Amino acid sequence: DARVTQTPRHKVTEMGQEVTMRCQPILGHNTVFWYRQTMMQGLELLAYFRNRAPLDDSGMPKDRFSAEMPDATLATLKIQPSEPRDSAVYFCASGPGNSNQPQHFGDGTRLSIL
Amino acid sequence: GNSVTQMEGPVTLSEEAFLTINCTYTATGYPSLFWYVQYPGEGLQLLLKATKADDKGSNKGFEATYRKETTSFHLEKGSVQVSDSAVYFCALSGYSGGGADGLTFGKGTHLIIQP
Numbered sequence: 001d002a003r004v005t006q007t008p009r010h011k012v013t014e015m016g017q018e019v020t021m022r023c024q025p026i027l028g029h030n031t032v033f034w035y036r037q038t039m040m041q042g043l044e045l046l047a048y049f050r051n052r053a054p055l056d057d058s059g060m061p062k063d064r065f066s067a068e069m070p071d072a073t074l075a076t077l078k079i080q081p082s083e084p085r086d087s088a089v090y091f092c093a094s095g096p097g098n099s100n101q102p103q104h105f106g107d108g109t110r111l112s113i114l
Numbered sequence: 115g116n117s118v119t120q121m122e123g124p125v126t127l128s129e130e131a132f133l134t135i136n137c138t139y140t141a142t143g144y145p146s147l148f149w150y151v152q153y154p155g156e157g158l159q160l161l162l163k164a165t166k167a168d169d170k171g172s173n174k175g176f177e178a179t180y181r182k183e184t185t186s187f188h189l190e191k192g193s194v195q196v197s198d199s200a201v202y203f204c205a206l207s208g209y210s211g212g213g214a215d216g217l218t219f220g221k222g223t224h225l226i227i228q229p
Contacts, residue, residue, distance in 0.1 A: 033216050045216035091157055099146050099207040100165040105157035
């Protein structure tokens with residue numbers, strides 16, 4: 001089965017460092033989503049792209065977070081500078097762009113900011 | 115805006131018991147509805163879906179019916195197994211002119227099945 005691949009699976013770093021998370025969507029999917037999961041807030045949509053163009057990033061703190069899709073096989077989420085409150089699991093999902101079809105999730109990046 | 119409310123757990127049942135996890139939603143238009151399941155250390159996996167009113171989604175013995183009149187999508191299973199222990203998320207997908215929007219999730223229900 002085709003899968004969404006996320007790297008790294010785990011990341012521990014100190015406050016102030018830059019963090020880059022990567023996602024390879026399923027081939028043929030034209031929509032890529034970034035979500036964040038925390039105990040307090042649950043699953044939140046951060047940003048998403050369609051055909052590599054950013055559609056909505058209203059869920060992201062703009063001053064420190066940035067999301068890009070340099071090509072159809074790679075999406076990135078960067079945090080600079082990182083803060084302890086950014087500690088969470090970050091999920092990437094991809095889909096065919098039709099609301100009737102499910103999104104497929106990667107296994108996530110577990111991020112800890114010390 | 116869109117929102118999803120589901121019962122929060124943990125929900126603890128004995129093996130072979132009947133399961134219901136309630137889910138209600140608020141949305142504009144005609145969203146698609148989903149149940150996802152998350153096992154420890156893994157991402158979310160689609161369990162079932164329904165895309166219009168009165169549709170019934172089903173998979174692995176789980177069922178949920180899209181009830182527009184009560185804005186609900188309750189998850190049921192007749193006889194649970196220990197392997198069903200996981201966190202279950204109800205979600206909806208809206209639609210803007212260009213295609214699917216991101217999913218709006220409930221808080222998740224932690225299900226524990228005891229042998």
